[in-house]
Amino acid sequence: MRYTLRQLEVFLAIAQAGNLTRAATQLNMSQSAASSALKDLESQFDLLLFDRVGKRLQLSDRGQQLRPTAERLMAMADDLEQSLLNNTSAGPLDIGATLSIGNYLAVQMVARFKTLHPDSPITLDVENTEHIAERVLNFELDIGMIEGEFQHPQLDIRPWRQDEMTVFCSPDHPLAQAGKLTDEQLVATEWILRETGSGTRQAFDRAMSGLLPKMNIALELQHTEAIKRAVQANLGVGCLSLMTLQDELDSGRLVRLDVPGRDLTRTLYLILHKQKYHSMGIQAWISLCEEWSS
Structure with missing residues (x-):
């Protein structure tokens, strides 16, 4: 295999942060180590994953194409690690919810999730519909819970509850x-x-x-x-x-x-990126949503 999971991890962290320094900090790496991992990945396959726009690293067209596959592979690797450890944890989960759902419904759901999966880290971000959808599209959130009707060709939009x-x-x-x-x-x-x-x-x-x-x-x-x-x-x-x-x-x-x-x-919706791998955490959250569908 001509790439490592660490190289993919660096690639995805930079794609999300848009900045090498922030990505390295998130991964607890030195900036030089993160830069070296990215350069090795690009040179190994003779491709350019990012365009340098001032101080910002912006995904190139090729980087955009490869990102969903890399996201799925890393999520599958996380699930495999949990299975190898014989760990019942659902894995980490990043949830987004619009204000009414987030403040009056999702908090109770997070509490229930933590009871069912005490070893699974979970975060809840509360913003309006447009921001939640944007962050799901950018793979910053695993799943969104929105109040507004929203259409995008890359989103799987599921009616949830009335x-x-x-x-x-x-x-x-x-x-x-x-x-x-x-x-x-x-x-x-x-x-x-x-x-x-x-x-x-x-x-x-x-x-x-x-x-x-x-x-x-x-x-x-x-x-x-x-x-x-x-x-x-x-x-x-x-x-x-x-x-x-x-x-x-x-x-x-x-x-x-x-x-x-x-x-x-009105109808409330669940939204996921169509190319997002459904990790154990995502599957567990969707099951919880089905219990709270009425």
């Missing part, structure tokens, strides 16, 4: 006692919403189709808790996933509003 969006306001808001809201009332009120690019905003925009150009978006905030506080302060009306609002609705701090004729249901 979710319900809810329009809500402060108990002191004029609409709190309004009963069923009309389109005229929806247009007349001030709204406090998630930012464009988030799955929550995507679902809201779809539900309010036909009214959006006339609606008054007073505030766009990136965090669910910030939206809830702003609505509690009576700054406007919000729309978030029901799972993020249950405590406030049960305690009466927020009031749920009835919006007939507007479909506020």
Whole structure:
């Protein structure tokens, strides 16, 4: 064999970091050792894996082509090592989730995963749909859990579970006692919403189709808790996933509003890179997701 797993490890670390120094630090190697491993791999096969763009190393076209295969091979090697050690660990796992899922659902799932697989390291990154998808595409995350509809030819996008969006306001808001809201009332009120690019905003925009150009978006905030506080302060009306609002609705701090004729249901999705090897960790997480599918 004319290459080593260590050389592939260096190649993949640089591909993710975009920088030799950061990659070497992640691998606990000296910069010269990492550089030597990359040069040996390139010279052995007479190819250029990276284009040098200033101080950044950017994958070449050939490097882009080889990366998914190298990713799969390294993941398989990790699984083989666990099997040789007779280790029941599912292996390391990097999960990404959008804000509503990450803060109100995935944390409980991570706790359950750690109970089932106590020796398996797991990380959870919480960002909006576009960022999670980008990181899955870049092999920085093993699997993503997203709220928004997203299409990409390199992504395996799987419907996971249904979710319900809810329009809500402060108990002191004029609409709190309004009963069923009309389109005229929806247009007349001030709204406090998630930012464009988030799955929550995507679902809201779809539900309010036909009214959006006339609606008054007073505030766009990136965090669910910030939206809830702003609505509690009576700054406007919000729309978030029901799972993020249950405590406030049960305690009466927020009031749920009835919006007939507007479909506020949506589907949550799991996303994986189509060329990602399904390691023991990924398989274990997908099994857990199936248990939490309703």
